[in-house]
Each structure stands twice: as structure tokens, then as C-alpha cells.
Amino acid sequence: MSLTKEDILTLLEEVKDPEIPVLSLVDLGVITDVEVSGDEHVTVRMTPTFAGCPAMDYMRKDVERTLEKHGISKHTVIMSFDKPWDSNKISEKGRQHLKEFGLAPPPKYNMVLDLDILEYATCPYCNSENTTMRTPFGPTLCRSMHYCNDCRQMFEQFKPL
Amino acid sequence: MNEHAIKDLLYKLADDQLILGHRNSEWTGFGPILEEDIAFSSMAQDKIGHSLAFYTLLQELGEADPDTVAFTRNANQFHNSQLVELPNGEYDFSLIRHFLYDNAEIIRFEMLSQSGYEPIAKVATKLKGEVKYHVLHANTWIKNLGSSTEEAILRLQSSLNEALPFALGMFEHSRYEQELVDAGIYGGEEAVKAEWLQRIQAVLEKTSLKLPDLETLTPKVGGRYGEHTEHLQPLLDEMSEVFKIDPTAEW
Numbered sequence: 001m002s003l004t005k006e007d008i009l010t011l012l013e014e015v016k017d018p019e020i021p022v023l024s025l026v027d028l029g030v031i032t033d034v035e036v037s038g039d040e041h042v043t044v045r046m047t048p049t050f051a052g053c054p055a056m057d058y059m060r061k062d063v064e065r066t067l068e069k070h071g072i073s074k075h076t077v078i079m080s081f082d083k084p085w086d087s088n089k090i091s092e093k094g095r096q097h098l099k100e101f102g103l104a105p106p107p108k109y110n111m112v113l114d115l116d117i118l119e120y121a122t123c124p125y126c127n128s129e130n131t132t133m134r135t136p137f138g139p140t141l142c143r144s145m146h147y148c149n150d151c152r153q154m155f156e157q158f159k160p161l
Numbered sequence: 162m163n164e165h166a167i168k169d170l171l172y173k174l175a176d177d178q179l180i181l182g183h184r185n186s187e188w189t190g191f192g193p194i195l196e197e198d199i200a201f202s203s204m205a206q207d208k209i210g211h212s213l214a215f216y217t218l219l220q221e222l223g224e225a226d227p228d229t230v231a232f233t234r235n236a237n238q239f240h241n242s243q244l245v246e247l248p249n250g251e252y253d254f255s256l257i258r259h260f261l262y263d264n265a266e267i268i269r270f271e272m273l274s275q276s277g278y279e280p281i282a283k284v285a286t287k288l289k290g291e292v293k294y295h296v297l298h299a300n301t302w303i304k305n306l307g308s309s310t311e312e313a314i315l316r317l318q319s320s321l322n323e324a325l326p327f328a329l330g331m332f333e334h335s336r337y338e339q340e341l342v343d344a345g346i347y348g349g350e351e352a353v354k355a356e357w358l359q360r361i362q363a364v365l366e367k368t369s370l371k372l373p374d375l376e377t378l379t380p381k382v383g384g385r386y387g388e389h390t391e392h393l394q395p396l397l398d399e400m401s402e403v404f405k406i407d408p409t410a411e412w
Contacts, residue, residue: 050291052210081214084287113290118297135196136294137203144294145196161290 029089182208307368
């Protein structure tokens with residue numbers, strides 16, 4: 001039986017963001033490529049969300065552990081900035097999971113990330129757009145803090161980047 | 162292309178990030194309000210992550226590994242500007258330094274994302290999006306506090322006057338300046354400085370703060386060539402204390 005790229009991507013759906021356990025690394029968009037060579041050697045390429053994110057090394061090891069758990073002993077996991085991560089790389093499914101988790105998904109943007117987009121957030125609880133950014137720095141590097149002026153709750157957003 | 166020129170550029174970028182990252186981290190647990198405690202801690206984490214990205218490029222060019230480079234050199238081997246090594250002071254000084262530094266840094270990263278040296282271009286493309294949040298944070302607070310109470314304005318103005326000569330030192334030319342510009346690797350310090358002045362002026366105009374006449378100031382230079390204030394070595398000693406106890410420890 002030979003493995004395909006799709007098989008590996010399906011396996012990697014099991015690996016979740018350690019800080020957001022509903023979001024798989026595939027849906028987060030940090031897995032940028034998978035290659036399976038003729039001798040069944042699997043190469044997984046990853047790109048960091050935030051360069052200083054302490055969870056990235058954990059995620060890399062989690063990918064290796066998951067490959068081994070499925071009997072894939074020949075593997076290489078490469079972390080690089082070749083295809084830089086941006087928040088548009090989060091899949092539709094990932095965005096839905098974020099919202100269900102109570103985290104506002106980042107707004108999608110076209111190429112140019114300006115201040116309006118950074119400050120904009122839709123409340124994940126009541127869908128109001130009448131919200132105010134309190135601080136771009138939340139409990140983790142990838143989250144900002146906002147206040148909903150309608151349902152009057154603080155909420156966090158996965159930052160657009 | 163002269164590899165020394167690229168290394169010199171990388172060292173200056175990486176060392177600025179590492180040192181300011183450590184200064185920012187000193188606010189952890191001491192911020193004037195909880196959000197600012199978190200903000201400076203987050204920016205510290207970002208900047209130390211950014212220094213790692215640049216030290217990794219240096220390692221690929223044959224320099225020692227990032228931990229060794231970060232934690233075993235003495236002050237005279239560091240290429241950071243003197244601005245980033247100054248003690249935090251009161252919050253007004255840290256905020257002014259953050260405003261002056263990050264507005265310059267984002268211009269550097271925007272410029273370097275177009276660099277002819279591809280490894281730098283890739284890293285800068287990634288990092289410039291993160292620094293946008295640092296600039297947003299600095300500019301918001303400068304606008305808010307710089308047009309608030311008399312005390313806030315007075316304190317910020319005094320810190321601005323004090324920090325500015327050091328901020329001008331950020332643009333000290335490398336000995337390879339022209340070589341880097343000619344090779345399309347870096348747009349050069351003069352271009353960064355001109356753009357920086359425009360951007361910080363645009364923010365300051367919305368406040369009661371005044372930019373001192375730059376012609377009357379003497380830039381505090383030397384940092385890019387290993388000449389530092391008395392504040393750097395004690396900071397390095399503290400940063401490297403754990404590493405030096407057992408450099409081979411596994412974490």
C-alpha cells in the first residue's frame with residue numbers, strides 16, 4: 001500500500017493547535033506542503049504563525065509523533081518562512097471551528113492589511129459589528145482583545161496577519 | 162557580494178531585536194495597567210522570536226548557533242543601536258522609545274521584504290506583518306497620551322527630547338552601506354530615516370508634542386560598531402546567567 005499526499009493530510013487533521021484544541025494544523029494553514037517520495041519517505045513543510053510563537057516547536061514535534069503513531073518512520077519535518085503564513089490561510093472549516101470555540105475568526109482581506117482591518121472584529125457571541133478593539137495584545141501572540149458594545153462582553157479575536 | 166556586508170546587516174537587525182526584546186520583557190509584572198504589562202510582554206516575545214529568525218540566517222552563513230551568538234558575546238561585540246540598551250526608565254520613556262524604534266523597524270522590514278538577498282526578503286516579509294501591531298500600539302498610545310493631561314504631555318516631551326539623539330543613532334551607516342545599496346540588498350539608512358521622520362511627524366502632529374529641531378542634536382552613534390553605554394554589559398550578564406551556568410543543558 002502506498003501513501004499519498006492526501007492520506008498524510010488526513011492523518012495530520014488529528015494534530016491540533018495546542019492553544020486552540022478545536023483547530024487542526026491543516027485548517028490553521030501552517031502545513032504548507034507534503035511530499036511522499038518513492039521510498040515512502042514523508043516530508044512535511046510547515047510555516048510559523050507568529051515568529052516568536054512558543055507553540056511552533058511543540059506543533060512540529062506533534063506532527064512527528066503523529067506520523068510515527070501511524071507507522072510512518074521515515075519522515076522529515078521542515079519549518080521555514082518560504083511560504084509565509086497569513087491569516088487568510090485559515091480554512092473555512094477552521095474559521096467555523098474558531099467561532100464555535102468563542103474566538104472571532106480573523107477578517108479576510110485582500111493583500112493590503114491596513115489599520116481598519118486590524119481594529120475590526122465581529123463579535124463571536126452575537127455577530128454584532130459594533131465592537132471596539134481594546135488591545136492588539138491578548139493572552140497569546142495570535143489573539144487580540146475586543147469589546148462588544150451590543151452584548152457587552154469582552155471577546156478575543158484570532159488576529160489578522 | 163561581500164558576505165561580511167550581509168552578516169553586518171543581519172547582526173544589526175538581530176541584536177536590536179534581542180536587546181529591545183529583553184528590555185520590553187522587564188515590564189512583565191510591572192506594567193502601569195494590566196493591558197500594558199501584557200502588551201510589552203507580547204512585544205518582547207515577538208522581538209526575541211524575530212532575533213532568532215535573523216540569528217538563524219547568520220548560522221546558515223557559517224556563524225555560531227543562535228544561543229551561542231546571543232548569550233556568549235560581550236558588549237563590544239554587539240551591533241545594536243544604543244537606543245535599545247538604555248534602561249526602561251518610567252513608562253513614558255519606554256513608550257517613546259517603542260514609538261521611535263518600531264516606526265523605524267517597520268520601514269526597514271518593508272524595504273528588506275524587497276531585498277535582492279532572498280533569505281532576508283522571506284524573513285522580512287513574514288515579520289513586517291507582526292511589527293504592524295507594534296506600530297499600531299505605539300501610535301495609539303502616543304496619540305492618546307500626547308494630547309491628554311499636562312503632566313502626561315510634559316513627561317512624554319521630556320522623554321522624547323532625551324531619546325531622540327539615541328534614536329538618530331539607529332541610522333548610523335554601516336561600513337558596507339554603499340555596497341549593500343548598490344547590490345539591491347538594502348535601501349540604506351538615509352532612506353529609512355527620511356521615511357521615518359515623515360511617519361513620526363504625522364503622528365506627533367496629532368498631539369501636543371513637538372519634535373525637537375534635529376539640526377541642533379548630535380546623534381548618539383557607535384552602537385553599530387560595538388561602542389555602547391554602560392548599561393549594555395550588565396543587561397547581557399543578566400540575560401546570559403542561566404545559559405552560562407550550563408551551556409550544554411537540554412531543555
